[in-house]
Amino acid sequence: MTDGGIDTRPSRPATLHDVAREAGVSLATASRSINGSTRKVNDEFRERVLQAAARLDYSPNVPAQAMARGTTTTVALLVADIADPYFSSIAAGVVAEADAARLIVTMTATDRDAERELEFVRALRGQRPRVMILAGSRPTADSAESALGHELRAYERAGGVVVLIGRNELGLRTVLVDNAGGAVALARALTGIGYRRFGVLTGSEGLLAEVDRLDGFRAGLEAGGGSLRDDDVVRTAFTRDGGYDGMRRLLSRGLDGIELVFAASDIMAVGALSAIRDAGLTPGADVAVAGFDDIPTARDVTPPLTTVRVPLEALGRRALRLALGNSDAAARAVATEVVLRESTPART
Amino acid sequence: MTDGGIDTRPSRPATLHDVAREAGVSLATASRSINGSTRKVNDEFRERVLQAAARLDYSPNVPAQAMARGTTTTVALLVADIADPYFSSIAAGVVAEADAARLIVTMTATDRDAERELEFVRALRGQRPRVMILAGSRPTADSAESALGHELRAYERAGGVVVLIGRNELGLRTVLVDNAGGAVALARALTGIGYRRFGVLTGSEGLLAEVDRLDGFRAGLEAGGGSLRDDDVVRTAFTRDGGYDGMRRLLSRGLDGIELVFAASDIMAVGALSAIRDAGLTPGADVAVAGFDDIPTARDVTPPLTTVRVPLEALGRRALRLALGNSDAAARAVATEVVLRESTPART
DNA sequence: TACAACTCAGGCAGCGCTTTCCCACAGGTC
DNA sequence: GACCTGTGGGAAAGCGCTGCCTGAGTTGTA
Numbered sequence: 186m187t188d189g190g191i192d193t194r195p196s197r198p199a200t201l202h203d204v205a206r207e208a209g210v211s212l213a214t215a216s217r218s219i220n221g222s223t224r225k226v227n228d229e230f231r232e233r234v235l236q237a238a239a240r241l242d243y244s245p246n247v248p249a250q251a252m253a254r255g256t257t258t259t260v261a262l263l264v265a266d267i268a269d270p271y272f273s274s275i276a277a278g279v280v281a282e283a284d285a286a287r288l289i290v291t292m293t294a295t296d297r298d299a300e301r302e303l304e305f306v307r308a309l310r311g312q313r314p315r316v317m318i319l320a321g322s323r324p325t326a327d328s329a330e331s332a333l334g335h336e337l338r339a340y341e342r343a344g345g346v347v348v349l350i351g352r353n354e355l356g357l358r359t360v361l362v363d364n365a366g367g368a369v370a371l372a373r374a375l376t377g378i379g380y381r382r383f384g385v386l387t388g389s390e391g392l393l394a395e396v397d398r399l400d401g402f403r404a405g406l407e408a409g410g411g412s413l414r415d416d417d418v419v420r421t422a423f424t425r426d427g428g429y430d431g432m433r434r435l436l437s438r439g440l441d442g443i444e445l446v447f448a449a450s451d452i453m454a455v456g457a458l459s460a461i462r463d464a465g466l467t468p469g470a471d472v473a474v475a476g477f478d479d480i481p482t483a484r485d486v487t488p489p490l491t492t493v494r495v496p497l498e499a500l501g502r503r504a505l506r507l508a509l510g511n512s513d514a515a516a517r518a519v520a521t522e523v524v525l526r527e528s529t530p531a532r533t
Numbered sequence: 534m535t536d537g538g539i540d541t542r543p544s545r546p547a548t549l550h551d552v553a554r555e556a557g558v559s560l561a562t563a564s565r566s567i568n569g570s571t572r573k574v575n576d577e578f579r580e581r582v583l584q585a586a587a588r589l590d591y592s593p594n595v596p597a598q599a600m601a602r603g604t605t606t607t608v609a610l611l612v613a614d615i616a617d618p619y620f621s622s623i624a625a626g627v628v629a630e631a632d633a634a635r636l637i638v639t640m641t642a643t644d645r646d647a648e649r650e651l652e653f654v655r656a657l658r659g660q661r662p663r664v665m666i667l668a669g670s671r672p673t674a675d676s677a678e679s680a681l682g683h684e685l686r687a688y689e690r691a692g693g694v695v696v697l698i699g700r701n702e703l704g705l706r707t708v709l710v711d712n713a714g715g716a717v718a719l720a721r722a723l724t725g726i727g728y729r730r731f732g733v734l735t736g737s738e739g740l741l742a743e744v745d746r747l748d749g750f751r752a753g754l755e756a757g758g759g760s761l762r763d764d765d766v767v768r769t770a771f772t773r774d775g776g777y778d779g780m781r782r783l784l785s786r787g788l789d790g791i792e793l794v795f796a797a798s799d800i801m802a803v804g805a806l807s808a809i810r811d812a813g814l815t816p817g818a819d820v821a822v823a824g825f826d827d828i829p830t831a832r833d834v835t836p837p838l839t840t841v842r843v844p845l846e847a848l849g850r851r852a853l854r855l856a857l858g859n860s861d862a863a864a865r866a867v868a869t870e871v872v873l874r875e876s877t878p879a880r881t
Numbered sequence: 882t883a884c885a886a887c888t889c890a891g892g893c894a895g896c897g898c899t900t901t902c903c904c905a906c907a908g909g910t911c
Numbered sequence: 912g913a914c915c916t917g918t919g920g921g922a923a924a925g926c927g928c929t930g931c932c933t934g935a936g937t938t939g940t941a
Binding site for chain 1: 661
Binding site for chain 3: 597602
């Protein structure tokens with residue numbers, strides 16, 4: 186870490202006070218020059234201040250500014266799992282939008298643990314973020330629920346704004362995905378290309394997304410003339426391995442006429458594809474598969490996966506816009522779009 | 534947003550002062566009770582303070598604490614692209630480790646733009662984070678380089694610590710990946726199962742990772758008796774589409790005896806697989822493909838991709854540990870591991 | 882009884898910044 | 912020339928918290 190002749194002793198960072206002294210002006214003038222207030226500052230003074238700041242490598246102390254101004258420039262984002270493409274895409278959207286608003290994003294993972302989520306909300310509240318965004322659907326009712334609600338309400342009462350993504354509770358601002366509509370459209374598209382007998386892999390936690398997708402799919406089948414028997418609905422974990430296991434269960438029990446398996450998320454569908462292949466069958470040809478979300482991988486598996494595109498990054502952007510008071514972001518659920526690919530070849 | 538009978542007027546959040554008054558103790562005692570200092574506090578007093586805090590929904594103002602204490606609890610993380618599994622995995626590691634150290638992570642994306650990176654470093658410096666982590670290799674030399682170095686050095690001089698992931702410049706702390714070693718091992722493994730004639734898809738930006746992987750692969754081939762002609766090395770974008778294009782170039786030019794194409798990253802390899810398939814060939818059988826990184830998708834494509842595993846999350850954890858002064862994290866480059874899968878069937 | 886030695890609550894001075902408020906001065910008007 | 916108005920720099924009061932310092936009260940010892 187040595188640096189030649191340059192002085193590397195840890196010295197305290199330059200303060201505005203230092204800059205003011207160096208420029209030979211008052212603290213107030215220095216402040217006004219650097220961050221530009223409503224007040225005007227003589228050009229020559231400003232120039233002097235700016236040069237002094239550059240000379241001292243001055244960088245305004247954000248916490249101090251926050252305190253003096255009584256407001257921060259922070260957005261807190263709470264997701265279930267950062268490495269999950271679903272959430273990292275949302276995060277990318279939030280960050281991009283925050284960027285445009287010159288806000289900075291702090292990010293934390295709950296690991297899908299309601300206890301941790303509560304704990305983090307509590308801790309994050311202390312940061313006095315302007316906005317708190319919670320992504321990731323959770324079971325509709327649980328013990329930590331009321332505590333979470335209490336915490337979030339206290340935060341809002343103190344002037345914060347919270348936005349929920351993909352869940353609708355507690356009377357808070359929400360960005361919803363049109364899961365039901367997408368599932369309806371998917372079912373109709375599939376019946377439209379000749380499928381009649383279906384199976385479903387869905388989660389077992391009662392998440393909002395799970396329920397809406399299954400209900401929507403059912404409704405769409407009804408409209409399109411497809412059929413789904415209750416015991417062809419397999420409940421399993423909402424993960425790749427869950428999809429694999431669920432599909433295996435279906436296969437070992439005997440497909441019994443099922444032509445297409447709808448997995449309630451793409452990662453489950455990916456697991457299902459592997460299970461089909463491991464059983465010696467060819468996905469698409471022997472049994473078709475469709476998913477939901479359109480994660481990037483969906484294009485890259487073989488056969489490419491039919492799915493419903495959820496504009497994840499847009500979801501993140503919209504959440505922040507909504508928080509910042511952009512009312513058109515408050516519109517109805519984010520639209521989804523059916524994407525037919527080779528995992529569901531047309532049946533003629 | 535209405536709330537029944539409860540008062541929802543935005544009121545200023547409770548301060549420690551309020552809590553102290555409510556509990557009938559001094560500010561100092563309230564502070565000591567809530568955050569626990571070296572000083573002891575009478576149990577009864579503490580209890581009273583804690584209850585008052587709960588009653589008022591008190592949440593300590595972190596920026597104010599930061600200022601009073603003269604130190605924050607923030608880690609700033611700068612990555613190229615949050616939605617990229619490579620970076621989101623690293624981020625997950627950083628966040629997990631930060632969590633353990635009760636630090637919170639702020640995250641920003643540079644979009645692979647050196648200008649933006651510089652701008653962000655400047656802005657982040659103002660947050661006075663304890664640690665700054667920059668992930669994502671960049672061309673070794675460019676115009677913004679010296680400015681970036683200046684900024685980072687100023688930050689370190691003021692007591693911060695910066696860690697670079699996957700790049701080694703400016704004499705800063707670094708977490709390095711053993712790209713060369715992994716590539717050597719991969720080449721030997723591939724020659725070991727019978728491959729002799731190779732092609733390579735690599736990036737065109739001169740990134741450290743690109744260079745090391747290619748050099749290592751060459752060295753491994755030499756040792757293992759494989760051959761790689763200079764004009765069988767295709768330089769293209771370090772992305773999925775770059776991989777697709779590069780492979781197509783190779784195919785349309787004629788494979789000319791190439792048995793296996795090594796793509797310098799998994800996403801490029803995924804693109805290459807698609808290109809091969811689109812050309813009517815079967816990846817694995819007609820031409821083998823290997824990648825690098827072992828992103829989750831690598832298992833899910835068909836055929837599953839042979840690659841070199843880079844423990845991305847561990848990389849993130851290690852970066853933070855290193856920053857926090859855990860010296861064993863300063864050890865040598867993070868080891869990588871060859872993972873042979875069906876995209877490179879043994880040639881007998 | 883007197884005094885030393887502790888213990889621990891409370892007072893208060895900052896931390897680095899923004900933002901009134903005050904005031905000096907320049908320019909304009911009658 | 913007296914007065915008003917507008918402009919813009921500087922002094923100073925906080926923002927919410929921590930941590931040093933003071934000093935009151937308690938216990939122990941001679």
